[in-house]
Amino acid sequence: MDYETLMQLLASTLRLGTPLLFACLAGLFSERAGIFDIGLEGKMLMAAMASGATAAITGSAWVGLSAGICAALVMALLHGLASITFRGNQLISGVALNFVASGATVLIAQALFQQGGRTPPLSGAARFGPIHLPWAAEIGAVPVIGPIYQQVLSGQSILVYAALACVPLSWWLLYATRFGLRLRAVGENPESVDTAGISVVRLRYMAVLVTGILCGLAGTYMATALQAGFGREMTAGRGYIALAALIFAKWRPWHALWATMLFGFLQALALRPDVIEGVAHVSIPVPALDALPYVLTVIVLAGFVGKAVGPRAGGQPYVKER
Amino acid sequence: MTKLPKWADMVLVPVISLLLAAAISAVVILLIGGDPVEAVKVMVDGALGSPYGWGYTLYYATSFIFTGLGVTVAYHAGQFNIGGEGQAQIGGLGVALVCLAFPWPAWWMALPAAIVGAAVFGAAWAAVPAWLAAKRGSHIVITTIMFNYIAAALIVWLLVEVMRPTGQMDPATARFGAGTTLPGFHQIPGLDLIFTRKVPANVTFFVAILACFAVWLLLWRSRLGYQIRAFGHSESAARYAGISSTKVIMSAMLISGALCGMMSINNVMGEAGRLLQNSSEGAGFIGIAVALMGRNHPLGVFLAALLFGFLYQGGAEMGLWTNIPIELRLLLQGLVILFTGALDNMVRMMVAPFFRTRASAGVR
Numbered sequence: 001m002d003y004e005t006l007m008q009l010l011a012s013t014l015r016l017g018t019p020l021l022f023a024c025l026a027g028l029f030s031e032r033a034g035i036f037d038i039g040l041e042g043k044m045l046m047a048a049m050a051s052g053a054t055a056a057i058t059g060s061a062w063v064g065l066s067a068g069i070c071a072a073l074v075m076a077l078l079h080g081l082a083s084i085t086f087r088g089n090q091l092i093s094g095v096a097l098n099f100v101a102s103g104a105t106v107l108i109a110q111a112l113f114q115q116g117g118r119t120p121p122l123s124g125a126a127r128f129g130p131i132h133l134p135w136a137a138e139i140g141a142v143p144v145i146g147p148i149y150q151q152v153l154s155g156q157s158i159l160v161y162a163a164l165a166c167v168p169l170s171w172w173l174l175y176a177t178r179f180g181l182r183l184r185a186v187g188e189n190p191e192s193v194d195t196a197g198i199s200v201v202r203l204r205y206m207a208v209l210v211t212g213i214l215c216g217l218a219g220t221y222m223a224t225a226l227q228a229g230f231g232r233e234m235t236a237g238r239g240y241i242a243l244a245a246l247i248f249a250k251w252r253p254w255h256a257l258w259a260t261m262l263f264g265f266l267q268a269l270a271l272r273p274d275v276i277e278g279v280a281h282v283s284i285p286v287p288a289l290d291a292l293p294y295v296l297t298v299i300v301l302a303g304f305v306g307k308a309v310g311p312r313a314g315g316q317p318y319v320k321e322r
Numbered sequence: 323m324t325k326l327p328k329w330a331d332m333v334l335v336p337v338i339s340l341l342l343a344a345a346i347s348a349v350v351i352l353l354i355g356g357d358p359v360e361a362v363k364v365m366v367d368g369a370l371g372s373p374y375g376w377g378y379t380l381y382y383a384t385s386f387i388f389t390g391l392g393v394t395v396a397y398h399a400g401q402f403n404i405g406g407e408g409q410a411q412i413g414g415l416g417v418a419l420v421c422l423a424f425p426w427p428a429w430w431m432a433l434p435a436a437i438v439g440a441a442v443f444g445a446a447w448a449a450v451p452a453w454l455a456a457k458r459g460s461h462i463v464i465t466t467i468m469f470n471y472i473a474a475a476l477i478v479w480l481l482v483e484v485m486r487p488t489g490q491m492d493p494a495t496a497r498f499g500a501g502t503t504l505p506g507f508h509q510i511p512g513l514d515l516i517f518t519r520k521v522p523a524n525v526t527f528f529v530a531i532l533a534c535f536a537v538w539l540l541l542w543r544s545r546l547g548y549q550i551r552a553f554g555h556s557e558s559a560a561r562y563a564g565i566s567s568t569k570v571i572m573s574a575m576l577i578s579g580a581l582c583g584m585m586s587i588n589n590v591m592g593e594a595g596r597l598l599q600n601s602s603e604g605a606g607f608i609g610i611a612v613a614l615m616g617r618n619h620p621l622g623v624f625l626a627a628l629l630f631g632f633l634y635q636g637g638a639e640m641g642l643w644t645n646i647p648i649e650l651r652l653l654l655q656g657l658v659i660l661f662t663g664a665l666d667n668m669v670r671m672m673v674a675p676f677f678r679t680r681a682s683a684g685v686r
Contacts, residue, residue: 038463038467078660081665082660082664082665082668083664086664086665086667086668086671087667088663088664088665088666088667088668089663089664090664091402091463092402092610092614092659092660092663092664093660093663093664093665095404095607095610095659095663096656096657096659096660096663096664097656097660098656099607099652099653099655099656099659100652100653100656100657100660101656102649102652102656103649103650103651103652103653103654103655103656104350104653106647106649106652107350107354107646107647107649107650107653108354110354110647110649111353111354111355117647117649232649237471240467240468240471243464243467244464244468247464285479285482285483287475287476287478287479287482288475288479290471290475291471291472291475291476294468294469294471294472294475295468295472297464297468298450298451298454298460298465298468298469298472301454301458301460301461301464301465301468302454302458302460303458303459303460310461
């Protein structure tokens, strides 16, 4: 494999890792607050449909983005209603909302555009196009490091940079602010937070809403940047891969970046079986590469690569003492 | 919160949940410019209006009984098995291997062997998540989801690279021999008077009914079933009583996987006659809705499976004859799971006032 191919692979890794990163951070906020969220997938799908449809109608990717975030927020509120207010089973709620999303997205897209559940192809201002970082050509001339800047980092959509910026932002929010401290506490020991006079319900709803916003970004990126428009089931299990990455990252923001980029790299590799054949001189079947993120997750879950222990109060509804 | 009488919890709550889900679906149909009344008419007509429709409804119901029972058995042990989809597909692999291994002379000889093949393969696919949950404390929900994806990839690879006969274009196994064809309802003496046209419902339906009875025996009339239910109620109490958590989790999940795998006799052997990609077509997930709706009791599962068989067949007809896309099924399925499984407390709160007045009146 030459350097050029490696650069292509890495650029593709960043592109494919971005929705995973958004979704992974989304799951991180929810689960750190003690709310399991199997429904990342459904929220992404809703956001992808809403943003794709809105961008197609208005011709603006930014309006599409706000629609995507709103759609994911509605789904997040439903999950909050079921799991916080009515103390229902969080896992079942997530699974249910995923089905609701699979059905509703196609129904709405079909009713709006009559194109078999897809939204019309987007172009121009309706998509988030590539942004060329300053001095890309000049720095690109520097050997070895230059191409990384020019071909991998530069020329991505603005949402890719937003996702990367969300990593330090999430870290800061979780570990350097009062909100973050309380959020983490509510996922470990809600009783103590309640005793301190802080509302568990309010905190958990806020966490769920942050999850909605980030899933909205993930879905919008899928429909308006990674691809040009919404197609049925376009998230293709990315919500679950993000969940896997979250466990892989042991619920920490910086590790989430590495985990999602690793899974992004695997997805990029699955698109280029020729590269593997060239490097390893064996042909690995594409399905094996597709399954690799899931197999890796199972290995991590099994605790063979250090034990992954989630937030202690995760999945349990909080019942206030009377 | 007012404690509801048992019958209300078992019957009223699921029925109201279903009505809520149906009402929301009707609103959605109105919003997308369809006619809900016509949709219901087409669904009832297509699924229940003729023996032909019933043949499909019962065929789908058969699959859903198996996956619903699978989810039920795991649920009683406190395990949420979302892996029914993967277990069903791998169960299909077991069926295919049995059917292709040997030129079976008659279906009644092939059927027991295929049942064993489906159950063993389905159970094997549930075994790893079960073992990881029992021994390493891994979260069963995540691992079973992962195994769904791994199963799908494995089946794709097997069908494309290994099991596809040379010269065949589409990714599928060879057709099974004529001796493995299960008799459909149109070929069973007595039933053939009603089902005059070829229908996919087949003898597997009766196997499914037997499975309902067997699961009831297991859960409420056997030592293992008692241990499973005790463990599901309170892990710590069960452990204190000397019940092994490994034994309960492993056996419940293996039985669950076996039941989900067994649905493949219905579709792979009874309908397609060969193993195709995505053979289970989401039936593993519908099992979740069926188990929740059926309140995790075999009789309830049977009734809920009939209901979902109707929704599935009726939904297909609706997609065919109206402008409402077939995906409405998914929406309805999601809403039923949401109301029966996650918003059940809300539904209870809705009906509670009626019982409170009656109970307090009784005290007075």
